Amino acid sequence: MEVRVDLARIIIHDNSDQQYIVLKERDGERSFPIVIGDNEANAIDRRIKNVKLPRPMTHDLLSNVIDKMDGEIEKIVIHDLKDHTFYAKLVIRQNGRMVEIDSRPSDAIALAVGGESETPFYVEESVLREVCG
DSSP: OEEEEEEEEEEOOTOOOEEEEEEETTTTOOEEEEEEEEOOOOOHHHHTOOOOOOOOOOOHHHHHHHHHHEEEEEEEEEEETTTTTTEEEEEEEEEEEEEEEEEOOOOOHHHHHTTEEEEEEEEEHHHHHHOOO
8 A cells, every 4th residue: 555655854964975855644643764865865955946957957857858758757656665775666657558667766756846746755555664663
């Protein structure tokens, strides 16, 4: 079962190469952090704040490619946790069919935030139980 979550916080430490995002259950109290890299944290922060750069960065490029190929990100699902590593997938609707693409959660979230419409994030219940107890 997939549980809807929201991006609750981005924690950026200037003196560290490990940043964090915190996901919180939409209709509950459970939340958990995910360690991400500098580039992903900055991309998420920039896209949430709608900061435009003169040239597209990688996440902007991929978003543009999805759009130009008549695709739309339907949802993001964090579906597994192995050896302290989260696994996610982008679910893209393209020409009436659903396409699933393996992704790091941070990249998927960077693609999904800051757009015209709100892309939902989900976490499998089994992953939530594992990280939240």
